[in-house]
């Protein structure tokens with residue numbers, strides 16, 4: 698994720714012709730397995746699960762347990778991801794792109810949306826279970842934690858306001874492996890450092906993204 702201490706996305710590496718051959722959607726993550734290439738994070742997770750025949754709990758073979766994972770993933774893609782992306786772009790990215798903070802009105806709208814997302818994850822999906830779909834960790838937990846856990850780059854500690862989510866986060870980290878989690882989050886952990894020098898042509902592209910999330 699990090700090349701010469703600048704985020705490759707900020708340099709537009711994903712827009713290159715070379716990257717387009719791996720993922721014509723020009724987004725990360727992307728997967729290359731021999732001659733086979735694909736994009737879309739959730740589809741990549743499922744590919745890896747099937748290819749490596751991972752332990753059942755990650756994507757249970759039980760019809761209804763699997764349906765619960767699918768249900769969470771569907772909600773995540775349509776609701777949680779757009780909401781967390783909006784907060785990320787408006788709060789974390791805006792200063793690096795425009796040189797100033799987003800207006801309080803726009804920020805408040807994004808924060809309200811994020812609060813609804815966190816409340817839904819805690820009260821509707823997690824409830825009093827150890828993990829989102831039951832007693833064992835699944836890819837639903839990994840996908841959820843990856844997105845809501847990243848909001849610290851927006852100066853937010855969601856886990857402070859949601860104690861059940863804080864305890865869940867710890868369980869997910871332990872189930873995945875604390876060191877592995879740390880490694881996976883290295884790129885985002887260094888966000889401030891790696892976004893200091895966004896080239897002007899990329900700032901222009903990012904401006905359009907900010908306008909999209911400001912609607």
Ligand SMILES: N[C@@H](CCC(=O)N[C@@H](CS)C(=O)NCC(=O)O)C(=O)O
Nearest residue numbers: 706711723724725726736737738739
């Ligand atoms: N639906 C895609 C979204 C991927 C996505 O938006 N990735 C971001 C980074 S987290 C990206 O590539 N941004 C670069 C851009 O949009 O130009 C997935 O789940 O893989």
